[in-house]
Amino acid sequence: xxxxxxxxxxxxxxxxxxxxxxxxxxxxxxxxxxxxxxxxxxxxxxxxxxxxxxxxxxxxxxxxxxxxxxxxxxxxxxxxxxxxxxxxxxxxxxxxxxxxxxxxxxxxxxxxxxxxxxx
Amino acid sequence: xxxxxxxxxxxxxxxxxxxxxxxxxxxxxxxxxxxxxxxxxxxxxxxxxxxxxxxxxxxxxxxxxxxxxxxxxxxxxxxxxxxxxxxxxxxxxxxxxxxxxxxxxxxxx
Numbered sequence: 001x002x003x004x005x006x007x008x009x010x011x012x013x014x015x016x017x018x019x020x021x022x023x024x025x026x027x028x029x030x031x032x033x034x035x036x037x038x039x040x041x042x043x044x045x046x047x048x049x050x051x052x053x054x055x056x057x058x059x060x061x062x063x064x065x066x067x068x069x070x071x072x073x074x075x076x077x078x079x080x081x082x083x084x085x086x087x088x089x090x091x092x093x094x095x096x097x098x099x100x101x102x103x104x105x106x107x108x109x110x111x112x113x114x115x116x117x118x119x
Numbered sequence: 120x121x122x123x124x125x126x127x128x129x130x131x132x133x134x135x136x137x138x139x140x141x142x143x144x145x146x147x148x149x150x151x152x153x154x155x156x157x158x159x160x161x162x163x164x165x166x167x168x169x170x171x172x173x174x175x176x177x178x179x180x181x182x183x184x185x186x187x188x189x190x191x192x193x194x195x196x197x198x199x200x201x202x203x204x205x206x207x208x209x210x211x212x213x214x215x216x217x218x219x220x221x222x223x224x225x226x227x228x
Contacts, residue, residue: 035217045163045206047217059215095162103169104210104217105153109162 002026004034004096004110011116017084020113022096029077030054033099035106036070036081038092046092050099051079086117121146121211125220131228138194140223142207146188151210154183154192157222158203166205167192194225202227 007021022034035050049060051070058070064083072079079096094113097106122145132138142152150170155163165174167183170190180195194201207220 037219044221045208045219047219061216097162100168104151105165105168105208106155106163107165107168107174109164112162 002098002108004098004108006094006096006110006113009114009116011118012086014087014117014119016086016117017082018086018090018094018115019080019082020094020096020115022079022081022110024053024077024079024098027098030074032101034070034072034079035097035099036068037095037097037106038090039095039112040089040092043092045095048081048083048094053079083115086115088117091115091117121209121214121216121218123207123209123218123220125205125207125223127223128221129224129226131226132197133228134197134199136197136228138197138201138225140192140205140207140225142185142190142192142209142220144188144190144209146211150186151212152183152185152190153208154181155206155208156201156203157206163206197225201225 003025005023010018033050036048037045039045051058067084069082096110098108100107124143126141152170154167157163166177166181171183182193204222204224206222
């Protein structure tokens with residue numbers, strides 16, 4: 001069965017970077033895109049960006065352009081999301097999600113990783 | 120940018136009620152709209168994709184409809200497990216971005 005397993009909770013200071021991993025299994029890794037979506041407490045989910053796991057192409061939301069980097073390791077079937085220059089407003093649960101085969105919705109999600117930014 | 124507006128923000132209903140949630144988009148485009156259910160502390164769960172297609176394993180009491188700028192999610196007979204927050208999500212093909220509505224919380228009346 002399809003599984004996306006994320007790394008554990010993080011606590012970071014303002015100005016630091018956070019790196020969250022998403023280990024994929026149960027399907028052909030390179031055939032699907034992986035997206036990152038974050039959700040601040042009590043807020044709607046917010047799309048951050050995605051990576052084509054096959055060719056490594058990425059696209060980021062304008063809001064996070066310059067601060068977010070998504071990469072993948074095809075041999076390990078892991079996708080990484082790094083967010084830099086953290087501020088308190090970046091405190092959120094970060095999810096990876098698999099995009100369905102070209103139909104622009106998310107059919108499987110990771111369990112979420114809480115990143116807390118606090119001095 | 121896409122703006123997605125859901126209504127109502129909160130809905131109080133009883134078991135067995137028919138419930139309808141509306142999602143309006145600021146721009147007219149395709150039916151690449153999905154609905155998700157989220158419970159506290161959990162990831163969103165896909166319910167409906169391409170506006171009206173039921174995701175695998177989702178009970179048939181959930182249905183979706185709409186096109187253009189207005190879409191609806193209907194629960195035909197609310198069950199205890201359905202008390203949760205529901206989000207719409209749309210893809211914009213021109214900007215190649217995704218956006219979520221602000222959510223509708225379905226509470227027990």
